[in-house]
Amino acid sequence: MSRLLVTGGAGFIGSNFVHHVLGNTGHSVTVLDKLTYAGNLHSLDGLDPARFTFVQGDIADAELVDGLFADHDAVVHYAAESHNDNSLNDPRPFLDTNIIGTYTLLEAARKHGTRFHHISTDEVYGDLELDDPERFTENTPYNPSSPYSSTKAGSDLLVRAWVRSFGVQATITNCSNNYGPYQHVEKFIPRQITNVLRGERPKLYGKGENVRDWIHADDHSAAVLTVLDKGVIGETYLIGADGEKTNKDVVEEILEYLGQPRDAYDLVTDRAGHDLRYAIDSTKLRTELGWAPRFSDFSAGLANTIDWYRENEAWWAPSKAGVEEFYAAKGQ
Ligand code: NAD
Ligand code: TDX
Numbered sequence: 597m598s599r600l601l602v603t604g605g606a607g608f609i610g611s612n613f614v615h616h617v618l619g620n621t622g623h624s625v626t627v628l629d630k631l632t633y634a635g636n637l638h639s640l641d642g643l644d645p646a647r648f649t650f651v652q653g654d655i656a657d658a659e660l661v662d663g664l665f666a667d668h669d670a671v672v673h674y675a676a677e678s679h680n681d682n683s684l685n686d687p688r689p690f691l692d693t694n695i696i697g698t699y700t701l702l703e704a705a706r707k708h709g710t711r712f713h714h715i716s717t718d719e720v721y722g723d724l725e726l727d728d729p730e731r732f733t734e735n736t737p738y739n740p741s742s743p744y745s746s747t748k749a750g751s752d753l754l755v756r757a758w759v760r761s762f763g764v765q766a767t768i769t770n771c772s773n774n775y776g777p778y779q780h781v782e783k784f785i786p787r788q789i790t791n792v793l794r795g796e797r798p799k800l801y802g803k804g805e806n807v808r809d810w811i812h813a814d815d816h817s818a819a820v821l822t823v824l825d826k827g828v829i830g831e832t833y834l835i836g837a838d839g840e841k842t843n844k845d846v847v848e849e850i851l852e853y854l855g856q857p858r859d860a861y862d863l864v865t866d867r868a869g870h871d872l873r874y875a876i877d878s879t880k881l882r883t884e885l886g887w888a889p890r891f892s893d894f895s896a897g898l899a900n901t902i903d904w905y906r907e908n909e910a911w912w913a914p915s916k917a918g919v920e921e922f923y924a925a926k927g928q
Pocket of ligand 2: 678680681718719772773774787800804808843
């Protein structure tokens with residue numbers, strides 16, 4: 597049994613991981629989260645107070661971080677500014693949190709000798725052509741496109757340097773696009789579901805031809821726990837569930853499930869520098885550590901996610917109007 601510190605645990609994927617750990621292991625968890633616009637304490641409702649503690653604070657606050665590292669056996673680092681569209685609007689918070697925040701945590705890991713797991717994204721590898729037979733592997737060169745993905749790439753490189761130069765006991769995972777309950781309505785799938793639930797039309801960037809490789813957040817959490825338990829220090833593992841879909845296919849499925857015509861969407865202004873396609877080859881994680889995804893049926897996972905948004909309007913409604921105002925100002 598370990599004491600885990602989870603940064604960004606009030607966000608979409610971090611909160612999923614906290615529920616996963618408390619439900620499937622004997623570990624206790626402390627969440628360190630700044631509660632930015634993306635954090636929501638209701639995503640952590642119902643956890644056992646004997647095994648769960650919440651601390652509000654910034655990962656770039658060295659004094660706070662130092663005290664927390666002293667009291668924990670391992671750290672799983674999810675906290676980030678995570679949305680590409682926001683990074684095109686105002687990159688600064690991405691540098692502060694993703695770069696300086698990660699640096700602050702690494703310095704604490706170095707001082708205390710703490711096991712450190714860094715959560716990252718497949719976007720560090722840039723994008724692929726639609727017909728490229730190759731997928732991303734651990735050996736693909738870094739080639740990030742956006743302010744968001746470049747700061748995530750920078751944070752990965754900091755972790756690698758702290759392993760090599762200072763012997764920090766770290767692992768890294770780079771995962772593909774996550775979906776599931778509790779995802780902020782700024783992101784693609786929740787935005788389109790909640791648009792349809794509100795009687796608005798889904799908004800596809802460009803022609804809707806871009807491809808994302810979808811994985812259920814529960815599968816991501818199980819993979820992270822596997823790497824935390826069995827991963828080799830200094831190694832990187834890619835996480836993916838063979839879930840490639842065009843954005844148009846996803847929107848059509850949402851519309852159909854909610855009883856609307858499959859073509860009842862709008863094509864809107866494309867994202868600047870929009871990555872065309874991501875695709876993950878997760879052979880290393882599967883063969884070396886024995887992980888496999890459980891949600892192999894995307895349509896079933898999407899249907900459950902749509903049901904969750906239908907039943908949990910109180911969770912997402914407070915953010916919806918502000919998000920749509922932001923997009924409307926950009927013609928999206
Ligand atoms: P999210 O935006 O939903 O949550 C981020 C959380 O971090 C929020 O609770 C926020 O309050 C917190 N946070 C932000 N800045 C902070 C700071 N300075 N100090 C402390 N807390 C802070 O993000 P998410 O989608 O859950 O992503 C979590 C992690 O997973 C990120 O590192 C992201 O890069 C990575 N990732 C996401 C995806 C995806 O599809 N969403 C895929 C691969 C990797
Ligand atoms: O309204 C929209 N219409 C649209 O067509 C929005 C919000 C998005 N899109 C497109 C852009 C992308 O091709 O949908 C796709 C997915 O968009 P996002 O949900 O913004 O995700 P993406 O940019 O792919 O990044 C996500 O996956 C990797 C996460 O936000 C990142 O944190 C993660 O690293």
